[in-house]
Amino acid sequence: MARTGRRPGATQTREEILRAAREQFAEFGYDGATIRGIARAAGVDPALVHHYFGAKEQVFVAAMRLPFNPAEKIPAIIAEHRDDPAEAIIRFFLGVWDAPETREPLLALIRSAAGHEDAAAVVQGFMNDVIVHRIAEEFGFAPLRAAMIGSQLFGLVLMRYVVGVEVVRTADAEQIVAIYAPAIRAVIEGGDA
Amino acid sequence: MARTGRRPGATQTREEILRAAREQFAEFGYDGATIRGIARAAGVDPALVHHYFGAKEQVFVAAMRLPFNPAEKIPAIIAEHRDDPAEAIIRFFLGVWDAPETREPLLALIRSAAGHEDAAAVVQGFMNDVIVHRIAEEFGFAPLRAAMIGSQLFGLVLMRYVVGVEVVRTADAEQIVAIYAPAIRAVIEGGDA
Incomplete structure (x- = not known):
């Protein structure tokens, strides 16, 4: 055959x-x-x-069993919502993390990066090269500004899924979008750094 | 004697x-x-x-060997900078975390909360009761909004000190203040949630 x-x-x-x-x-x-x-x-x-x-x-x-390649997915979202990517980014992010099947491998990676220096070095290299620099370059962002958007999203992960602070864990995704989108927008649009 | x-x-x-x-x-x-x-x-x-x-x-x-009691310190900072607490909060936070002697016990707590469910439950209880609810009440914030400020600050910890993403780890504190203060201000001042 x-x-x-x-x-x-x-x-x-x-x-x-x-x-x-x-x-x-x-x-x-x-x-x-x-x-x-x-x-x-x-x-x-x-x-x-x-x-x-x-x-x-x-x-x-x-x-790392990531549910998607952030280096492809994030630019696609930004390109699709050129006028206001902040809201689209946070909504997509919550969708990925709220679904158990996509959350679990990401959570494993975060836990391991928080607890082990080797794992932290792996995550830091990928984030720095691929997410921060490549995406920042593509959209004409300062790399630090791109990283500070990442910082806001990772903080949300910590509060909602890892530590599970009650008021964040139990909030409706759209409540979080309403509060957080303006904050992400402030980092995207701020012109002073 | x-x-x-x-x-x-x-x-x-x-x-x-x-x-x-x-x-x-x-x-x-x-x-x-x-x-x-x-x-x-x-x-x-x-x-x-x-x-x-x-x-x-x-x-x-x-x-937990915390370098200060956040339930006392954060309200004091807000009260002292009523007109624009965002910048004062982020600058204070970076000062605490950039100094090794105050960073180490906090880092130990974060690492342990990220890796162990028991430790996560302890941190979540303290943050939920003391930081989110008490401080939010004192200043007339929605608790979720107070928690989302915490989320931004914890994300910064993850990027700068735990994972150590290069562009964030090596940034000057004032560069971070310039980018992040408007984001924290957006959460403080947003009126829609």
């Missing part, structure tokens, strides 16, 4: 690559890890890693 | 009470722990706990 490109064991190979990727990211950080090193640790050719996942960024997204 | 009120072993007794308090908070949460229970666990009279520390809130502040 002819197989259409999928080798037997492809699923295992993918899993083996992702396992190796998690190890390499933990050992060398996001910046230090390479496709070549991940391939070597998984015992496969670097071209196969690229074939399955793409660039290092996509390997990271798959390895 | 006459002693002036300090019994021998007072330091040990204080430490014993604080140790008992940490255990009681971890076991019963902030809401569930009582001065009576802490006293019993420390083998002392409840009046002695009150004599050394005051109310449960002050026992918590001492037990």
Whole structure:
């Protein structure tokens, strides 16, 4: 029977690559890890890693089981809501985090970054390179300003899902959007830094 | 030789009470722990706990080695800068967190709340009762709005000190004040929720 490109064991190979990727990211950080090193640790050719996942960024997204690639999703939201991205960003963010199936892998990553310096280094590298710098450049933001939007969103994660402060945990998503969108807008539109 | 009120072993007794308090908070949460229970666990009279520390809130502040009591400090800052508390709050906050001796105990508490559900319950109880509700009431804020200011500040902690995203970690405090004060002001002044 002819197989259409999928080798037997492809699923295992993918899993083996992702396992190796998690190890390499933990050992060398996001910046230090390479496709070549991940391939070597998984015992496969670097071209196969690229074939399955793409660039290092996509390997990271798959390895950390992120529900989407923020480097693609966030610019798409901003582009779609050019007039007022703040409200769209916070609404999308709450949608992702309020749904248990997308929340769980993100929560695991945050908990691990808060508790372990290795994990913190991985998250910091990805956020700094991909989220802060790349997205900021694309939209002509100061990188610090992009990071401060991230800071507001991560604070919300801490209050609503990690620590679970009652008044935030039980609030309706739209109540949070109403209070927080103007704050995110203030960072986006502020012109003095 | 006459002693002036300090019994021998007072330091040990204080430490014993604080140790008992940490255990009681971890076991019963902030809401569930009582001065009576802490006293019993420390083998002392409840009046002695009150004599050394005051109310449960002050026992918590001492037990967690917080550098100050936020329930007293934050209202003082707001009262002192009635016209524009946002900038004063963020500048004070950065001062506390940028100094290693005040940062360390706070960082320990955050790390532990992020990684352990018991610790998260303790932090959530204190923040909900003392920071969110009491301060919000005092200044006529909606509690959710007070919590969203906390959310912005905790996000900053995550980005600058815990994960340490480079562009935030290395930023000058005044750069952060310039970007973040308008965002905090937007939450304070927004009238629609």
